Amino acid sequence: MKRVVTKIHQTVLTQRRFITTWYYATDIPKYKPYEPDYKPKIQPKSFKKFAIQDSHQLESTLKAKTDRFVQVNEDDLFTVDLQKMTLKPTYWEGPTYEVRRGIWFDSNKNPLSPQLSEELDELHGKNEHNVVLKLKGNYPEGRLIYFIDDGNVGFILKNLDGGSLILNYLKSGIGQYLPINGIKVTKYVHEQESSISDVKKTKNNNSKENPIENNTSSYLSKLTGSDLVDGISSYLSWNDVKTETEENKEFKHEMENDYQTSDSKGSPYKKNKRHVKHLILCVHGIGQTLGKKYKYINFAHTINLLRLNMKKVYSESVGIRHLNKENNMEDPENNCGIQLLPITWRHSINFEAEKNAAIASDLPSLSNLTIQGIKPFRKLLGDVAVDVLLYTDPYYKHIILEEVKDQLNKVYALYKERNPDFENLQIHLLGHSLGSLILFDILSETSRYKLDFNVSNFFCIGSPIGILKLVQRTKISPPKNNFSKLSLNGIKTNMPVCKNLYNIYHICDPVAYRVEPLINNLMSQYEQDYLPRSSTFDELTLKVMKIGGSIWDGLPMDSSKENVTSSVPKEIKLDKSLTSLLTKFNHSGRIDYAIKPNILDVDLISAIKSHVSYFEDIDIAGFLLREILSNHEITSEILVTKI
Structure with a gap:
């Protein structure tokens, strides 16, 4: 009886660990607002997990094929497009990021692209382990896959330099710690283990600084x-052209810090929609x-x-x-x-004072009129x-x-x-x-x-x-x-x-x-x-102001105030007619x-x-x-x- 319970318990743990977790990129936007010609130059390398309930909803909706759009994240402020596999703000214009299912991961625990994950799953199902297989797609990670053990671990290689020797090293486990012309990939990530790691990281960060x-x-x-x-x-x-790296860095900070995925005690939200x-x-x-x-x-x-x-x-x-x-x-x-x-x-508004709008007008643009000296300040003040x-x-x-x-x-x-x-x-x-x-x-x-x-x-x-x-x-x-x-x-x-x-x-x-x-x-x-x-500091400041008077008042003091013995102002009551007007x-x-x-x-x-x-x-x-x-x-x- 104990063995049966143990097996059932192990099965439940395994199922919990292998629940498909969904991720969204935070570093490289796929699309940017107001920039129709923008195209990402590199693939995203930084991903954040959706909340557990969001992953459940996304996975079930995808399998049921009931809806294309799913609201997610804190207060459902974002929407996932399951057809395009993207995430964007629901109620305002903002960067759009790539969304990935957590099926196959690289050594940094980042989910691989949907196309690569799908092909790896297809080859994994053939149970051809310890055999080098060629990938159909043209992926930056490499063009060959070498599954080892039970097939849940493999190596994507750019080439076979080293021949059978490097393959034997990879199979034995020694090669995993040697530099190779490729990456290690793993099917699924143990949800329980990664969650514990995330909690520890959050606690350590909170102990050092106030997150707010x-x-x-x-x-x-x-x-x-x-x-x-x-x-x-x-x-x-x-600059007419922004520094893309700096802009993406700022967007990344916003995506990773502006929206809460846990409550004040560090526990995951029970539900997103308050x-x-x-x-x-x-x-x-x-x-x-x-x-x-x-x-x-x-x-x-x-x-x-x-x-x-x-x-x-x-x-x-x-x-x-x-x-x-x-x-x-x-x-x-x-x-x-x-x-x-x-x-x-x-x-949404184009004024004739703007450069592009002024091209088709007889009037110059604001930038045409701006003096070149201290240009950054003039442009800032002009915009304001x-x-x-x-x-x-x-x-x-x-x-x-x-x-x-x-x-x-x-x-x-x-x-x-x-x-x-x-x-x-x-x-x-x-x-x-x-x-x-x-x-x-x-x-x-x-x-x-x-x-x-x-x-x-x-x-x-x-x-x-x-x-x-x-x-x-x-x-x-x-x-x-x-x-x-x-x-x-x-x-x-x-x-x-x-x-x-x-x-x-x-x-x-x-x-x-x-x-x-x-x-x-x-x-x-x-x-x-x-x-x-x-x-507390501000309360102290207010007390100082009441006792010593306002330090931002003009100096020297007006002669009419020199004989004032108390700096504590006296309050008076407004008459009823003025009170009646203001309370409207x-x-x-x-x-x-x-x-x-x-x-x-x-x-x-x-x-x-x-x-x-x-x-x-x-x-x-x-x-x-x-x-x-x-x-x-x-x-x-x-x-x-x-x-």
């Missing part, structure tokens, strides 16, 4: 001092073609960083998780119920500034608004199609820089630009709305009608249609401006509100929220960094979670501090 901190910093925001100058000059230099109640659609801002030309600026990547930070904050905050328990959220301990998706609109200039032109503004509106509706419809079980889905908008102004105008002109969904929360990040609306002589009012009004004195009024409006900015961001004074000019007398700090924009009545810098973040470089690092900020991640998940009650009083 390591992976959630964009290239530009890390640069300080002269490094920023050198970085822009060398990495953001104007129950989602809130969808945040994020729109990028200025930068004419930054994502196309500059390899370190990738909006999809920055949204991935924000997604990771929100999950990190959620996992570490008992209070925020309790909000979901009150809302009867499914799996509130692990699932925040929020999904973020990027809306990339700029690549030209979108704002073009947006002020009514013709181009209409094109941009139409494109963003269409992209928002397209992604929303696709998400609903792919997730039909998610009922009562709330939609939130987040706009960065010019993206916030674009969204603001869409929500203020809903009769012209109709969205297919209602907007709950609208978050403006690093927004120039304040300055541009001031130049346009436009005030902001609560949403009453779906059009802009014009008063007798020529001042227009915009009324964005959303449930809650927030304007978030870094205190050092030169692009960002307040909006509360555009609602009522009395608010210019009072400070904006501040986002609560998350880290959100529950707290405060629209402007600033991020105070750390003690050392008060120089010019910090100002430059501040505008490109919002999506890495833990405080913003926490603020979004609290505002979206809380069941708010409208406040009856608003406390403010005089400037």
Whole structure:
């Protein structure tokens, strides 16, 4: 009886070990967005395993031949095309990578190409072991196969240099450790053993560094001092042809680090599709073609960083998780119920200021007008500034608004199609820089630009709305009608249609401006509100600021303030009419929220960094979670501090 049980147990273990695992390449894209002429020069050499449940789904779907497309990876954010054997993002444009079944592997445990694996399987089935066989296909690995032992191990050889002597060495096992003109191949990889190895590797890495901190910093925001100058000059230099190796390296880092295949404890996800109640659609801002030309600026990547930070904050905050328990959220301990998706609109628009479009026009392109001195900086500034200039032109503004509106509706419809079980889905908008102004105008002109969904929360990040609306002589009012009004004195009024409006900015961001004074000019007398700090160091910084005053205030002090004995500001309560007006924009009545810098973040470089690092900020991640998940009650009083 014991022998029978043992045999059955061994059979089960064998079956578990030989489950077909699927892999996707991470180093060499098969296709690239916006580059129709791109073709990979070499085969991929770096592969990552799909989650176990994804491998099961892919294998069963392939055998059943029921569907061509299968959603996979974290939150089903990617789609596998079983016909083309490729992997690409589901909701945004990104690199497409090769997908392989784990049938035959090289000595580095990388799966071989489907064509080579299929031919090896065919020859393996003939049980012709210890015999040199010729391969039909023309493979870079070699043209001959020599199976040894039971045929699950073999050597692909380019030629038979060494004759029978080298074959005898390979058969005996000695030759495996000698340099040969070929590679060793193995059928299947022991799933249990490789999984243990992966877990050990993950634990070792986690013990040395914080994975969130390591992976959630964009290239530009890390640069300080002269490094920023050198970085822009060398990495953001104007090249019509990108450095393919560097670009692929950045894509590889994104594919291997942006998406989680395990929970915070290192355990594999039980299922990929979380129950989602809130969808945040994020729109990028200025930068004419930054994502196309500059390899370190990738909006999809920055949204991935924000997604990771929100999950990190959620996992570490008992209070925020309790909000979901009150809302009867499914799996509130692990699932925040929020999904973020990027809306990339700029690549779909061709302006006459661009080089290619200008060829067929009588007007020169922007590059034709650019002075050659400090060219990298001029090109960078040109790319950043030209979108704002073009947006002020009514013709181009209409094109941009139409494109963003269409992209928002397209992604929303696709998400609903792919997730039909998610009922009562709330939609939130987040706009960065010019993206916030674009969204603001869409929500203020809903009769012209109709969205297919209602907007709950609208978050403006690093927004120039304040300055541009001031130049346009436009005030902001609560949403009453779906059009802009014009008063007798020529001042227009915009009324964005959303449930809650927030304007978030870094205190050092030169692009960002307040909006509360555009609602009522009395608010210019009072400070904006501040986002609560998350880290211990930041809490200490805030205490120092309260005790010693703001170190970024102008020096010397105004003479009227010299006799102030206490630097702790006194809060006052707004009158009821102003409170009633402000609470029509959100529950707290405060629209402007600033991020105070750390003690050392008060120089010019910090100002430059501040505008490109919002999506890495833990405080913003926490603020979004609290505002979206809380069941708010409208406040009856608003406390403010005089400037």
